[in-house]
Amino acid sequence: MKNILVTGGAGFIGCNFVRYILNCESELKVTVFDKLTYAGRLENLAAVSERFGARYQFVHGDICDAAKVEETVAVRNIDTIINFAAETHVDRSILDPDAFVKTDVYGTYVLLEAARKLGNLRFHQVSTDEVYGHIAGHRRSVEEDALAPRSPYSASKASADLFVNAYCITYGLPVTISRGANNVGPYQYPEKVVPLFVTNALESMPLPVFGDGKQMRDYQYVADHCAAIYLILKRGRIGESYNIGTGSEMTNLAMVEILLDELDRPHSLIQHVEDRLGHDRRYSLDVSKTLALGWEPDYTPEEAIRATARWYRDNRWWWQPIRDGEFKDYYDTVYGDRRELDLQ
Ligand code: NAD
Numbered sequence: 001m002k003n004i005l006v007t008g009g010a011g012f013i014g015c016n017f018v019r020y021i022l023n024c025e026s027e028l029k030v031t032v033f034d035k036l037t038y039a040g041r042l043e044n045l046a047a048v049s050e051r052f053g054a055r056y057q058f059v060h061g062d063i064c065d066a067a068k069v070e071e072t073v074a075v076r077n078i079d080t081i082i083n084f085a086a087e088t089h090v091d092r093s094i095l096d097p098d099a100f101v102k103t104d105v106y107g108t109y110v111l112l113e114a115a116r117k118l119g120n121l122r123f124h125q126v127s128t129d130e131v132y133g134h135i136a137g138h139r140r141s142v143e144e145d146a147l148a149p150r151s152p153y154s155a156s157k158a159s160a161d162l163f164v165n166a167y168c169i170t171y172g173l174p175v176t177i178s179r180g181a182n183n184v185g186p187y188q189y190p191e192k193v194v195p196l197f198v199t200n201a202l203e204s205m206p207l208p209v210f211g212d213g214k215q216m217r218d219y220q221y222v223a224d225h226c227a228a229i230y231l232i233l234k235r236g237r238i239g240e241s242y243n244i245g246t247g248s249e250m251t252n253l254a255m256v257e258i259l260l261d262e263l264d265r266p267h268s269l270i271q272h273v274e275d276r277l278g279h280d281r282r283y284s285l286d287v288s289k290t291l292a293l294g295w296e297p298d299y300t301p302e303e304a305i306r307a308t309a310r311w312y313r314d315n316r317w318w319w320q321p322i323r324d325g326e327f328k329d330y331y332d333t334v335y336g337d338r339r340e341l342d343l344q
């Protein structure tokens with residue numbers, strides 16, 4: 001691993017991963033390939049560019065553009081592709097699934113083809129726990145479970161996983177897949193629940209909890225997720241998938257209580273609103289296979305939520321321009337006419 005292509009590297013997890021891996025590997029060169037959608041921002045990588053100089057390069061491109069992908073891989077002598085690029089927000093996928101099918105399914109296929117044609121390159125797919133669907137009772141998802149996605153977003157990510165496995169079996173492409181739980185941390189677009197609620201709370205706006213708020217999620221710190229992906233690249237078995245999370249989930253209401261406490265804001269900001277369509281009640285990962293590689297998360301979910309709340313409190317320069325831009329229309333569309341529920 002000398003020259004890696006990080007697709008979607010200007011997004012939330014991608015930019016944290018680029019920073020992480022450049023710190024880990026002193027000889028490594030990283031090319032970020034990113035379309036710069038609403039979620040991709042060059043300012044997320046500004047400090048990386050300053051600190052790592054020529055070891056970091058940026059290419060503005062769409063992973064659905066096969067010619068541009070193949071040219072970039074060939075010209076830059078890429079030996080490893082790590083695919084973070086995706087449309088990632090469930091509520092946007094409910095409004096309009098089109099971009100999800102294009103980027104998350106077709107775009108992944110384009111990258112796999114480039115990897116196959118240009119020398120059977122090492123390929124890592126960044127996937128999600130949502131591909132397993134809602135998990136009932138006390139069960140935890142293991143990597144061998146059948147995929148049972150239920151939203152347009154998770155259906156597109158599951159389709160991509162199936163293509164990645166097919167390329168390994170059919171063409172012998174050296175692939176791995178990681179399936180991560182909910183990430184929180186610096187540079188997450190404020191449409192996702194934790195940064196949305198933190199920034200709303202900082203602006204004294206209501207926190208729109210979908211339905212009863214008893215849905216369960218495993219909130220992991222983004223740096224822990226990045227460390228696990230790095231380890232899978234180094235030690236993961238080709239053809240295998242790995243779950244990444246703390247292995248401990250909490251309700252959304254518990255998450256809200258923690259962030260309000262950290263910010264010292266009143267609980268009266270909580271507002272129950274009409275639920276998300278097809279809302280998965282619970283995700284829960286068995287992460288023992290990734291732990292066995294020698295990885296361990298540094299943050300509990302509570303520590304991750306508190307650290308994230310502090311980062312947004314201290315970095316208004318980053319999120320205020322976002323909230324003043326495209327985000328406003330999005331917020332009106334999703335929350336403007338949403339019915340309030342009387343569940344208090
Ligand atoms: P994000 O929405 O913050 O960033 C996505 C990035 O992909 C952006 O920089 C965007 O510009 C880029 N992109 C989108 N379409 C593209 C295209 N066609 N070509 C090139 N670039 C494109 O996403 P994130 O939260 O950082 O998620 C990264 C990956 O991790 C995704 O694959 C997602 O499914 C997966 N994942 C996310 C989470 C989470 O909690 N956020 C958890 C598990 C897995």
Ligand code: DAU
Nearest residue numbers: 088089090128129130180181182191192193208209210215
């Ligand atoms: O589980 C991993 C996935 O986590 C990633 O693959 C996705 O890319 C990422 O978006 C995330 O999906 P979720 O749907 O779990 O995340 P989101 O932040 O949108 O919502 C988390 C929980 O909070 C979920 O139960 C819905 C709820 N929620 C969300 C929003 C935006 C609310 O109650 N109110 C809200 O306004």
